[in-house]
Amino acid sequence: MMRCSVFLFFLMSLMSCKAQTIQTVVLVENNQSNYQICIPPNAGENIIKTVRELQSYFFKIGNVKLSITTEKSALPQIIIGGKDFMESRGIELPYTELKKDGFIIKTENKHLLISGINEKGIINGIYTLLEKYLGCRFYARDAIVIPQKENIILEPILDIQNPAFEIRMLNSYEGLSVEYCKWHKLDLPPRINPLWLKPWIHTTTKYFSLKWGPKKHPEYFTYFNKGKDAVDINYENNEVLEIMIGKIKKRVQDHPTAKFIGASQGDMTRKIKSEDKGKISGDMTLGFANRIAQTFPDHTITYLAYQYSRSSSENIKPLGNILVIICNTWGNRTKAVDTKNPGNKFIKDLQVWQKLTDNIMVWDYIYNTKYEFAPYPNFYLLQQAIKGYKDLGINKIFEESHRQPSGGLYELRSYLTAKLLWNPDLDIDSLITDFLNGYYGDAAPYIKNYIQEMNKQLKASKIPLLRTGNPKIYSRISFLRPLAIRKYELYLEKAKRSVVDDPIFKKRVDKVYETLKVTKSEIGKRSSKE
The missing domain is CATH 3.20.20 (TIM Barrel)
Known part of the structure; x- marks a missing residue:
């Protein structure tokens, strides 16, 4: 009975390891990869350009250079293309679920598939791979975040977005x-x-x-x-x-x-x-x-x-x-x-x-x-x-x-x-938190406090937020009244202190603080004229 139990345990462990191997896609391991990027022979200029960007990002993230090919291979591949190309490779995907500009990202055996029903959809899928699965961020023109990783391992994916x-x-x-x-x-x-x-x-x-x-x-x-x-x-x-x-x-x-x-x-x-x-x-x-x-x-x-x-x-x-x-x-x-x-x-x-x-x-x-x-x-x-x-x-x-x-x-x-x-x-709050962490570093919690306090003051005042509203309107009983501004200043002063040794984050926090400072000055000028 003991031998039988040991054998069953060994068999289940083996099956579990095998299942794990099938489920995960190891794109990069210890800064090494045998993956290729496969695209259609007739791929358009925009697809080729975006695939080269993907190749460049893999190098920046994992220090690996993936070759680009148009041929089938015994090697595992990141296969990128439209419906006709995928079907020519014997790959079936749920295209009926896609709309214009939508995409599918799917792991299949050792391959990673990215497809869409139009060129823009395929490109959208490539950038979603970079952001959602590889951890890159394009917060702003002056803030592109590229993580460095020794290993890039993907769990099973079937991501259909429209x-x-x-x-x-x-x-x-x-x-x-x-x-x-x-x-x-x-x-x-x-x-x-x-x-x-x-x-x-x-x-x-x-x-x-x-x-x-x-x-x-x-x-x-x-x-x-x-x-x-x-x-x-x-x-x-x-x-x-x-x-x-x-x-x-x-x-x-x-x-x-x-x-x-x-x-x-x-x-x-x-x-x-x-x-x-x-x-x-x-x-x-x-x-x-x-x-x-x-x-x-x-x-x-x-x-x-x-x-x-x-x-x-x-x-x-x-x-x-x-x-x-x-x-x-x-x-x-x-x-x-x-x-x-x-x-x-x-x-x-x-x-x-x-x-x-x-x-x-x-x-x-x-x-x-x-x-x-x-x-x-x-x-x-x-x-x-x-x-x-x-x-x-x-x-x-x-x-x-x-x-x-x-x-x-x-x-x-x-x-x-x-x-x-x-x-x-x-989730709007998650989006705000992610952005602030990436764009302001250690100052993020204080910038978020500043945003939340402004929002709280606006709601409490019940004063409409106008498309062309003069700051003076909000300086009496809304989000720009003196007591509210003082609260904002305290948050932003903490934000400045938290990144004093980081010139990039400090410059960004200073810009937020300067906006408040200029607004306060403008309100003061108008008040003195009244």
Whole structure:
């Protein structure tokens, strides 16, 4: 009986070891690897470039150089490619579960598979491997973290991911970096996206100069202030339409890969007075865009529902190849996507547009557009807004934030937004903690205290967080009142002391502290004038 028990124990131990060998994929062991990266013979330039980056990161992490091949091998491989390539290798994956830009990462025997139904999906899978499974981070342009490891061992993986939104754009200092967009599975914003013809926004007044045009052709323009001020083109002038179509045709010829064409009105900063009503309207601008859409049926024409054109009269419907970009300029960012608030005019306008078309992109603002330098405690509000858009049936989002490296914690704001645009259900607190630990080092707990205290002060005050709010508004009874600022200073002073010997972390903490200091000074200046 004893011999039988010993034999059974030995047999179970052997089976356990064998199962463990099958389950794990040992990519690197003691800084050695026999893995290859296998890609299709006809792999595109973007895939090849990204695979070379993956090869480079393996060297930086594990001090190993994996060869790149297009051939089958007796060696274990990281196999990267689309559906046809995988099936040619006899590999079956659940492609029916994938959407555009989605991906599959799977371990199979000794191999690691990365696939998608389009090129961007495959690239998204590669960067997810680097971040989620190899421990790399791209926190900001100035903070890429690459761990050093002797061993890279993966437990069994079947990771199938799809984006929450079809278009995910972040128009910020960080988001205007091609590398940042690739790491965070974002679409390039129009400003740097070759698929978007330039000019891409407020196009009418870029094709027709308001400064010089009226002197030569006054009939091409619409005027306010008793005919003194040219504010936009004359949308009812057929000659203007033909000239603009001609200019667009020329630009399309020069940029044949462009798929999106802008046909949006100028940025009118003034309100339309009663004497000027009827001179310009959303019906006029949309009708104009529709006629451009008819001329370019194979392109997507972008139309801006903004200012006076944000509210649709429902008298005219956008053509099928028009993408309506509706701007959420609703003042109260605390409840930017509050469907229960009858006063939220943005929601009302959006729902009218949704009756006319399902081709809609929301342009949202996630920073103080007028006082960029000031603290703006919307970090815990970002998720609420993005989930709100998803619940409203929106599948395209353009988020605007700091386009210059200014303002406290703008890096965190971009990072959180990028992550939530892919998956709005992520744990926001975990995301914040991970970022702060990587970006501020030992100062992270104090920076988090600062963020949480600001959020607490804002909520307690019940004062709306405005898109263009002057810091003075919040200095009386909200998150910038003197007592609150003193609490922030104490947290940030501790943060500074904790990284005094680390110049990189110290510089980042100093920037947060400087933002608060400048804001405090600005409030003081305004108070002295009153």
